[in-house]
Amino acid sequence: MSPKKVLLSGSADGKISALFKRVSAVNKSNGPFDMLLCTGRFFPEAGPSEDDSEKDTEILDYVSGAKEVPLPTYFIGSFGRGAAHAIESLSSADISAAVHYLGRSGIRQLHGLNVAYLDGTHNAQAFQDDCCHAQGDVRALEQAVDKAEGDVDIFITCEWPADVTAAVPPGSAPADAGSTGSEVVASLATKVRPRYHVCGGKDVFYARPPYLNKDLGAGAHVTRFIGLGSVGNAAKAKSLHALALVPAAEMDVATLTQRPEGTTPCPYELPSTSKRPLPGADEDLGEQVRPLGLAHPPCAINDTCKATGETLEACHARSSSNTTPWEQAAERACQLHGSEFMGRELTIDVSTSGARAPSGKPVEGCWFCLSNPNADVNLVASIGEECYVVLDKGPIVDSHVLVLPVEHYPSQLSLSASSFAEMERYLSALQSCFASQLFAFERYMTFRKSGGNHCQFNVLPVSAKAAAGARSTVEQLARDHGVPLQPLDGPSKAGREVLRQAVGDGEYFVALLPDGSRLVHAITRGDKHPLNFGREVAASLAGAPDRADWKKCASSPAEEADRTAKFKKLFKPYDIMQ
Numbered sequence: 001m002s003p004k005k006v007l008l009s010g011s012a013d014g015k016i017s018a019l020f021k022r023v024s025a026v027n028k029s030n031g032p033f034d035m036l037l038c039t040g041r042f043f044p045e046a047g048p049s050e051d052d053s054e055k056d057t058e059i060l061d062y063v064s065g066a067k068e069v070p071l072p073t074y075f076i077g078s079f080g081r082g083a084a085h086a087i088e089s090l091s092s093a094d095i096s097a098a099v100h101y102l103g104r105s106g107i108r109q110l111h112g113l114n115v116a117y118l119d120g121t122h123n124a125q126a127f128q129d130d131c132c133h134a135q136g137d138v139r140a141l142e143q144a145v146d147k148a149e150g151d152v153d154i155f156i157t158c159e160w161p162a163d164v165t166a167a168v169p170p171g172s173a174p175a176d177a178g179s180t181g182s183e184v185v186a187s188l189a190t191k192v193r194p195r196y197h198v199c200g201g202k203d204v205f206y207a208r209p210p211y212l213n214k215d216l217g218a219g220a221h222v223t224r225f226i227g228l229g230s231v232g233n234a235a236k237a238k239s240l241h242a243l244a245l246v247p248a249a250e251m252d253v254a255t256l257t258q259r260p261e262g263t264t265p266c267p268y269e270l271p272s273t274s275k276r277p278l279p280g281a282d283e284d285l286g287e288q289v290r291p292l293g294l295a296h297p298p299c300a301i302n303d304t305c306k307a308t309g310e311t312l313e314a315c316h317a318r319s320s321s322n323t324t325p326w327e328q329a330a331e332r333a334c335q336l337h338g339s340e341f342m343g344r345e346l347t348i349d350v351s352t353s354g355a356r357a358p359s360g361k362p363v364e365g366c367w368f369c370l371s372n373p374n375a376d377v378n379l380v381a382s383i384g385e386e387c388y389v390v391l392d393k394g395p396i397v398d399s400h401v402l403v404l405p406v407e408h409y410p411s412q413l414s415l416s417a418s419s420f421a422e423m424e425r426y427l428s429a430l431q432s433c434f435a436s437q438l439f440a441f442e443r444y445m446t447f448r449k450s451g452g453n454h455c456q457f458n459v460l461p462v463s464a465k466a467a468a469g470a471r472s473t474v475e476q477l478a479r480d481h482g483v484p485l486q487p488l489d490g491p492s493k494a495g496r497e498v499l500r501q502a503v504g505d506g507e508y509f510v511a512l513l514p515d516g517s518r519l520v521h522a523i524t525r526g527d528k529h530p531l532n533f534g535r536e537v538a539a540s541l542a543g544a545p546d547r548a549d550w551k552k553c554a555s556s557p558a559e560e561a562d563r564t565a566k567f568k569k570l571f572k573p574y575d576i577m578q
């Protein structure tokens with residue numbers, strides 16, 4: 001686990017030779033570095049009579065190989081004099097060329113680090129020419145974040161985010177740091193949740209105190225914002241910054257979620273009334289009070305949208321009626337609210353404040369949030385006020401079901417008292433249905449993907465013989481896997497507090513045996529808990545050890561429908577909602 005060493009630069013503004021000369025010196029004195037990431041504008045400012053089709057020779061010498069590039073270099077800021085020609089030359093240059101244009105927006109893994117990027121600014125010619133591509137860039141990055149494995153290490157943008165100095169101690173930020181900034185970038189920063197957000201665009205150096213991102217169920221980590229001056233700026237503001245960081249993918253959760261002293265709340269998600277007004281911001285656009293959802297794409301403020309010919313105001317209105325996937329999910333949930341679903345009224349309370357989903361709200365991409373488009377509602381067998389029962393998609397036996405909260409809570413310990421009570425009622429109904437020959441388990445781990453764990457009990461019936469020997473079977477498998485189990489006293493109804501005492505707010509595995517007793521394993525920091533342990537125990541008790549592997553248990557939609565119908569019939573006399 002060795003740290004990657006990265007150099008980051010502010011706007012090069014076409015001063016490529018000066019930049020590389022400095023990078024080369026720093027690489028010799030403090031290197032070697034793995035790469036150089038260039039934020040801000042890479043090309044020189046275009047004069048009034050010029051456009052980006054003009055040639056700029058400085059970069060071309062490096063593209064052609066006439067001059068040597070000191071480090072693998074990745075840039076955004078593809079606007080200014082000579083930009084179009086240089087990008088074209090780069091795309092046709094040797095693949096081994098050391099200078100790379102990252103593209104409009106996205107996430108790339110570079111030298112082991114997850115790097116997210118957004119090209120362009122409010123006023124760049126490129127955006128004025130094609131407003132809707134900018135919207136597409138923002139969407140593309142949001143989609144990349146949804147699909148990304150693990151956390152983003154570094155997010156680079158051409159522009160500073162609006163409100164970045166909100167929530168810092170008075171007087172601690174340079175005067176220019178808190179002036180104008182982009183709401184689009186601020187909004188994206190809350191979505192990308194990078195460990196470092198680095199940008200150019202002002203001749204100011206500012207390393208903000210870390211701010212805490214929202215916990216989406218997998219633990220919250222901080223973001224450190226760094227604004228860099230442009231290369232060779234007159235104010236002599238720092239334009240080159242070095243980072244040595246271990247990729248998030250290689251860090252344990254405890255280290256990743258450390259909160260350094262001086263950590264502030266997220267500046268972009270403060271209530272709008274506590275935000276300081278931005279000097280110079282356009283009052284007419286209501287920049288200070290507009291909620292931080294997906295703002296208008298970055299196109300020129302005092303212009304018409306060149307793509308649609310609409311005035312900007314109209315274009316703003318149209319853009320804000322487009323919704324993010326989360327908003328669509330929330331909308332879908334609201335539509336479900338109060339509606340009849342499987343013969344029962346469904347209650348879903350979706351908060352409309354804030355763009356992100358805190359614990360208990362639908363989480364994008366989660367298969368178990370019922371209101372999400374990818375939830376498999378065809379497998380649902382029963383739905384209560386706050387919990388539901390669904391057939392497992394890779395069942396160990398035909399009646400293998402999951403009991404889960406409708407909303408996104410990571411574990412039974414985070415459920416409200418009423419949700420927990422309903423979950424207990426479902427478990428008890430299943431106990432009756434399976435004539436007490438029931439095995440169930442819950443595993444809570446702080447996964448980082450898709451907002452983290454969605455609480456779930458795996459429940460399945462076992463034979464009378466397996467039920468009688470369940471405790472010794474489970475204990476034997478636990479020994480085999482090095483998973484020490486301890487009994488929890490008291491019946492599960494009274495036992496949530498007992499569980500809490502045993503595991504604190506840490507990760508755990510808990511098994512419910514046919515005789516109603518429970519065994520728990522508190523997963524300690526650094527423990528490598530075997531992910532499939534619960535399924536292996538369940539498969540063994542069910543007499544089908546070969547079905548421990550989920551991937552071998554997929555079934556066709558017809559089989560799923562058949563299995564769901566059969567289970568509903570079996571469960572109907574016991575269903576708490578019947």
Ligand SMILES: [Zn+2]
Nearest residue numbers: 366369408454
């Ligand atoms: Zn969920």
